[in-house]
Amino acid sequence: MADSNFYLGRLFDSKTAKVTTKAVEYDPADLTTHAVVAGMTGSGKTGLCIGLLEEAALQGVPAIIIDPKGDLTNLLLHFPDLLPQDFQPWIDPEIVRRSGASTEKVAGEAAEAWQEGLKEWGIDKQRILALQNAAKFAIYTPGSDAGIPVSVLSSLAAPDLDWESNREVLREKISSTVTALLGLVGMNDIDPIRSREHILLSNIFETHWSEGKDIDLTELILQTQTPPFANLGAFPVDTFFPPKDRMELAMVLNNILAAPAFEAWREGESLDIKSLLFTADGKPRHNIFYLAHLSDGERMFFVTLLLSAVETWMRTQSGSSALRALLYMDEIYGYLPPTAVPPSKGPLLRMLKQARAFGLGLLLATQNPVDMDYKALSNTGTWFIGKLQTERDKNRLLDGLESAAGGIPRAAMDKLISSLGKRVFVMHNVHAKMPILMQTRWTMNFLAGPMTRAQIPDLNKLVNAGAAPRSAPASASASRKGSKPQPSVESLQPVSVPSASAAVVTPPPAQAARQVTSSTSAGSMTKPTIPTGIREYFLPQNFSLPEAFQHAQKSMPSEAMIQGVVYRPGLIAAAQVRLLDRKYGVDTEMVRAAFVDSMDARGIVRWEEFAYSGPSLDKVETTPAASARFSTIDAPLNNAKQMTALQKDFTDWVFRNSEVTARANAKLKVFAGPDITAADFMKQCAETAREACDAEIEKKTSALEKKIRTLKDKLGREESELREDEAELQNRNIESYANLAELGASLFGLTRKKSVTTQFTKHRLAQSAKAQVQESQENITRLSNELENLEKERDTVASEINNRWGSIVSEFDEVSVKPKKTDIYINIFGVAWMPYYIVQAGSETLELPAFGAE
Secondary structure: OOOOOEEEEEEEEOOOOEEEEEEEEEOHHHHHHOEEEEOOOOOOHHHHHHHHHHHHHHOOOOEEEEEOOOHHHHHHOEOOOOOHHHHHHHOOHHHHHHHOOOHHHHHHHHHHHHHHHHHHOOOOHHHHHHHHHHOEEEEEOOOOOOOEOEOHHHHHOOOOOOOHHHHHHHHHHHHHHHHHHHHHOOOOOOOOOOOHHHHHHHHHHHHHHOOOOOOOHHHHHHHHHOOOOOEEOOEEHHHHOOHHHHHHHHHHHHHHHHOHHHHHHOOEEOOOHHHHHEOOOOOEEEEEEEOOOOOHHHHHHHHHHHHHHHHHHHHOOOOOOOOOEEEEEOOOOOOOOOOOOOOOHHHHHHHHHHHHHHOEEEEEEEOOHHHOOOOHHHHOOEEEEOOOOOHHHHHHHHHHHHHHOOOOOHHHHHHHHHOOOOOEEEEEEOOOOOOEEEEEOOOOEOOOOOOOHHHHHHHHHHOOOOOOOOEOOHHHOOOOOOOOOOOOOHHHOOOOOOOOOOOEOOOOOOOOOEEOOOOOOOOEOOOOOOOOOOEEEEOOOOOOHHHHHHHOOOOOOOOOEEEEEEEEEEEEEEEEEEEEEHHHOEEEEEEEEEEEOOOOOOOOOOHHHHOOOOOEHHHOEOOOOOOOEEOOOOOOOOOHHHHHHHHHHHHHHHHHHOOEEEEEEOOOOEEEOOOOOHHHHHHHHHHHHHHHHHHHHHHHHHHHHHHHHHHHHHHHHHHHHHHHHHHHHHHHHHHHHHHHHHHHHHHOOOOOOOOHHHHHHHHHHHHHHHHHHHHHHHHHHHHHHHHHHHHHHHHHHHHHHHHHHHHHHOOOEEEEEOOOHHHEEEEEEEEEEEEEEEEEEOOEEEEEEOOOOO
């Protein structure tokens, strides 16, 4: 037996119905033309396939094994020592029950059977040890963490292939992926040319993959609502696929994401075929994908993704005539039917036609010969046909073999198939001269039967196949060739746009940094769709990175770098309020604003708790930062009816809580709005009162002033007359003194004597002048008294008026002036996208607010 060939069994003599001693060898290179194994339950089909896989492992050929029922998990049950205690944990309890013996006894019998069987077929302990060490075995459980979990989201990531030179390959992968995805939600038998759902999703994939960008399921759902292109073919998107219908498709796809069971599909190893075929140090791997726990739709979805991943890997390989890798499907029923076109059929057909050139062999098994596309299998080089259940199965297989196998008379093949027993197969190899009849050898692995999901952890533990480090979701995958670089700090700076309002608002102060996990950072590159009628605004990134750390009250590491920006939704509201009251001289405007960063799903907001002043909204933006991501948006922000109710509630709150204080002095008729200070208002009141006071004083004292002026005129005349009378009196007195002197001189004869009459006349005149002086003095005294009294009366009147007006100055009231509802203008109301920096700080990834009060 050549060491490079597969040892499958021995020739079987149909005439004697006995196995011969001649070994059946199989060249592994023949598997590059693929093989089909058909046989009913109990025919030994599983044993043959396990034997083929054992030989592949011994030859260093890696394998990807799709196991819908759980039979292939037996590939991990190789026990070189063949001890009963090795077999015991894997003995089927039902067999123990039916035998009536103990588990230990049944395990001992199984160990003995394997010892004898392997000895009979010439397989020793060293060969089992070689098998154990030949490959790295592991069981994967997509949709479950019983085994090694698998991240299907990674299958939506852009393959590491240049789009231009691999466009056809990648479009085929897109088509298979989309067909599988639609099949998962019940859209079967999809025609990629006629189905608008398929066309839309395929174009979304192509838009991303052609630019080297990944897309995850969340992103795909959002872009179903808001496609990243305007047209599909010659028609606008909305004409080709109306928004209402796109929303229905998005809701159907969202059911996958919303299902709690889908969480298990998010994390795990990615479908990286290269790493699934070989370990990091180059050791081949045999990975079993256990699917028994999945529904039919989930199986089809995963198998299609896996087949597409294998096909994409295949296209990246150089040509080879040797068997490079093996893809085994334990049951192809439903995956390659003759008439229907399930998602899996496309990649299977293409690989059956083209995989030979790349050294990839397909080994397909079935117990349902009537449900195989024999035309698709016409290029299959090797057929293994075991015992069939019914004549119908045999006749259908013979019909297919006439075109598939070729060159074999139907009658001869019919005779061979009819003579088959357990573990006996017809092997037709196009590379051999004629079909042979063979009995399969004893398997080195213990055939314990199908394993349950609960047994998977122990099986993986048996071969030290612990779960590998889980890959990040596709949304957070690393950049690859052709992807756009992460935005720099400079590219994230806001661009000013025309002001929407002069309102000021800020989010809650000192928002803390939060560590980013897959749940907090899985923002979508697609902005969630906002219902018609709801406005949206993008708050600017007014924080530099140091300011963002400071605002979050966290020290900034020297190695901190901005990796991107994610927007999170909130509610922003701002109103311009005019307060007008002409009576009180009020004509002013004010702004009332609020930012709600944490919404109650019921749509209840206590506006006073979210009224903040801060950065001016005159730089509110209409477009997001380049390459930004978006978190999801929930009720009530995505509910037009609730948002309308919230806007009305905000208007009512503004109406109830907007007022200014006016000052009013009703007696002075002086009014002042809030723009006039108290000092200016008092000054205006004082000036008004002074004018009124002066006017009243003038009015009330005018008669007195007239009397005073009259008295002053009289007094002036009397004082003038007094001066004249005093002068006259003085003159008369002088004359009288002179006359007396003359009289005395005449008596002594010194002068001529004058008349005594003359002397008495002058005396009389002097007396008269004296009387006039006295009269004038009396009149002046009287007039002065009268004038003094009038002036006192005038001063009293003026003082009373002054005091009264002085008290009126301080007699004012403060009046609240409220707006009319018609004077409230809501200039901003809608969804506010709050920017956050995604910052890599050493091993920690943080999310820091990029907007806030400076």
